[in-house]
Amino acid sequence: MTDAFANVLLRPWDGPLGAPPFAEVRPEDFLPAFETAMAWHREELAAISAQAEPPTFENTIAALERCGEALGRVRRLFWTLSSAQGTPAIRAIETQVSALLSGHSTAISHDPALAQRVADVHSTRHEAGLYAQQVRLVETSQAGFLRGGAGLTPPQKHRFAEIDARLSALSVQFGHNVLAATSDWVMDLGAEDLAGLPAGLCNAAQGRAAAKGISGRYHLTLDRTDYESFLSFSERRDLREILWRAFTDRCDGGPHDNWPVIAETLALREERAVMLGYADHAQYALEDSMAHTPDAAADMLTQLWEPGKRRAAEEAVELQALINAEDGGFTIAPWDWRFYAEKVRRARYALDGAAVAQHLRLDAVRQAAFDTAGRLYGLSFTCRTDIPGYQADVCAWEVCDSGGAAIGLLFTDYLARPEKRGGAWMGSLRVQETMDGQVLPVVYLVANFAAAPPPDTASTRLSIDEARTLFHEFGHALHGLLSRVTYPSQSGTAVARDFVEFPSKFMENWIVSREVLSGFGVPDALITAIRNAEAYGQGFATVELIGCSLIDLAIHRASGAADDPRTFVEAELQALGMPQEIGLRHRFPYFTHIFDGGYASAYYSYAWSEALDADAFEAFVASGDIFDPALADRFRTEILGVGNTRDPMASFQAFLGRAPDAGALMRARHLVDA
Known part of the structure; x- marks a missing residue:
């Protein structure tokens, strides 16, 4: 493995608080890193399957939890960058990476020896003296193998693998089409077209045009921030219609048409669900x-x-x-x-x-989220300028508990950039777990707030809905940061899809509270208006x-x-x-x-x-x-x-x-x- 460690992506992260080596990442290193990390993972899995000892929780389920660490690091780092810093070099290999990971995952589920060991542990889980969380891990592991096609016949497994590979490619294609259609469009405005628009939106639009060397003009995009703000405030009904049609017509025909992608995706999802014994994809998706x-x-x-x-x-x-x-x-x-x-x-x-919006500076809203977490959970957030992010706008924050002990690392990335996917999201670069000692979580938050020039958090203003979005995603981050579990696959946000949005929706309540809004200097009458x-x-x-x-x-x-x-x-x-x-x-x-x-x-x-x-x-x-x-x-x-x-x-x-x-x-x- 020594030679393989020449590839920085394969090395354990030894930055402060377990930070990944963003400054050393090169796109050309990803494919070799994936191939090597998957080979290592296959060796680890083969060792589990080949054991002579009867299957137990420790030598099978816990062993599965321990293996694939290098692959997990490379995978999380790649998808972080592809969504938030998707350079042409990263975009160019997305489909290939997706296919590699899909094939690797399917091969694991279809390994008969490995699947049998998991099934054997599952059949004796209630008699094995396991803790409740261990029983649940056994049950979810068994379900994962079955949902991955472990119980299918060889011909069915072959078709299942084809379906999974194609669905993976279609997902990437869909996202690329949306990003391209969004990036390709701009509404070029003059000063006479700005009636009713907030200063923050105008400044951001002017900054975009200026970045292209165009003075005296204003560029609106199809990012939802621009879209909702323009439709809320522009007095020009004709321009509102142009923007609305451009936004809602994306990928509906033309060079980035997604209807064929949708049709094939739906057909393959249905075929896979029926193959696994479900009536339809919805029944398959909602089972857990x-x-x-x-x-x-x-x-x-x-x-x-x-x-x-x-x-x-x-x-x-x-x-x-x-x-x-x-x-x-x-x-x-x-x-x-x-x-x-x-x-x-x-x-x-x-x-x-x-x-x-004049009161809701981005940096102040971010600090209000931190302060809210401090009052609720005793957390503090300290900027770590010595920890680089994947882009200059990205900030690193050391998160500590009420006793001053570090519990995790948070990266925040809030300003819109052309290479980002639209929307806002939270992700994990490393999850909390204590299998073999305490592992601190490393999580990140991404949004697409329209930056006013200069592009920084102090000059950028947010609408109340955008501030709500920031608190929403911060709720997801707290879910990851405050996890206290033993096994990594049970950590933080790895919960049911209709439960994972609970902590994030819950966090939104504080940004519209009188207690928090008053901290921005919002007049009491305006707070009352927001509440009413x-x-x-x-x-x-x-x-x-x-x-x-x-x-x-x-x-x-x-x-x-x-x-x-x-x-x-x-x-x-x-x-x-x-x-x-x-x-x-x-x-x-x-x-x-x-x-x-x-x-x-x-x-x-x-x-x-x-x-x-x-x-x-x-x-x-x-x-x-x-x-x-x-x-x-x-x-x-x-x-x-x-x-x-x-x-x-x-x-x-x-x-x-x-x-x-x-x-x-x-x-x-x-x-x-x-």
């Missing part, structure tokens, strides 16, 4: 979720859908009345909704979104979210939907009665969550997790202190700390002492009387 079945997920969504539509209809009437009062002479369209809703907020609640306006627009927000969730479930349950997915989606929208003036939050040709992000059949998870969040936060409100130390300690211990060591429903019940209250989400979305 909190909902467990597509019917349970759909039932929850349906309870919100009609009340959400009724509230949206009321909002539409009010917005149309405002248009008519201004002699607009048109019927409200999707590119009008946010603009007139913003007017209602200003008129009814004295809420000026642009005024709020929380109830407004819930019809629109509910329809956007639930519509996507229902159609995601439907298209993954319907046999034959792959034949013509565009027609299927249109028919489902009509059957649901989707308001034309709202439409889907994510149209399918750029719906990366379900075609390039692991949320296929599971976009409902956001609503499901929001129901848990609403119920949990009600407990804090009822205590009279949203920083209640006893509740915070219990949340840290029973939710954030346990990872996937037990069923998520048991974790929720351990926190509140009861099952979730189904009515909490209706109350949180102000839909009780809708």
Whole structure:
């Protein structure tokens, strides 16, 4: 292995707090590193399979947890860079890397000797004197092998491997198409086109044009930050329509058309699910979720859908009345909704979104998130300028507990760049575990906030929704940082898809609280306006979210939907009665969550997790202190700390002492009387 260590990607990370060697990473080293790390992993797996001793938890399940360490490092580092710093050299090998990893994973599941050892441990798990978390690890390991095709016949295994390889390639292709379609488009504006726009948006747009050597012009992009802000504030209806159409038409035909990718993906997902004995992909995907079945997920969504539509209809009437009062002479369209809703907020609640943004400097919002974690969990965050990130905008933070002991490392990467994928996310470069001694987690947060020149966190202002996004992703980071488990595959955010969004949704509550907003110097009257306006627009927000969730479930349950997915989606929208003036939050040709992000059949998870969040936060409100130390300690211990060591429903019940209250989400979305 000595010669292999000439490749920096294969060396153990020995930076401060276990930081990876970002400064030494070269794209050309990745493919050789993957090949070597996979070879090492195969040797480790072969040694487990070849043991003469009968299978036990320690020599099989724990051994599996220990092996593949080098591959894990290379894999996490690559996907971190490909999503957040996707240079042409990285993009060029994404498909090849994805195929290598897919084939490697499938080969493990299809190894009969290894699968049999896991099955043998599983069959005796209750008689082996194992701890509860060890029993759960055995059960999830067995399920992973079966879901990976371990029980299939040789011809089926061959076809399964083909399907997995092709799905992996299609996912990469889908993401590349979305990134290309997004990057290829710009709206070039002059000073005469800026009426109504906040200064922060204008400065960012001017900075983009200036970076291209163009003075006196303003460049708007298809990043969601630009999109939502422009549609909320621009007085130019014609330009709002241009931007809306460009945003929603991405990858719907043309050189980056994703409909063929969607059709093939759906067909292959259905084929794989049926091969494994499931009725459809949705049943396969939800088996290990909190909902467990597509019917349970759909039932929850349906309870919100009609009340959400009724509230949206009321909002539409009010917005149309405002248009008519201004002699607009048109019927409200999707590119009008946010603009007139913003007017209602200003008129009814004295809420000026642009005024709020002036108080929400990015660096201050980041610090407010840190301070909130300090008050809730006793954490402190110290900037480590000696730890380089993968880009100049990336900051490293040492995270310590109340006693001053380091518990992890956090990288933050908030400013938009062309080489980033759209949206915001959290990831882990290393997960917490204690199998052979304490291993500290290394996590990162990425967003795409439009940077004002100069591109830094002090000059960049956020809308209240963007600040909510920062707190949301920080909630995911806390889930990773505060994990306290033994085995790496049970660590932090490695939980059911419809539970993983719970800690992140939960964290959003603090950014709109009076206690936190007052720290930004937001006037009390404006805080009151923000709080009062929380109830407004819930019809629109509910329809956007639930519509996507229902159609995601439907298209993954319907046999034959792959034949013509565009027609299927249109028919489902009509059957649901989707308001034309709202439409889907994510149209399918750029719906990366379900075609390039692991949320296929599971976009409902956001609503499901929001129901848990609403119920949990009600407990804090009822205590009279949203920083209640006893509740915070219990949340840290029973939710954030346990990872996937037990069923998520048991974790929720351990926190509140009861099952979730189904009515909490209706109350949180102000839909009780809708």
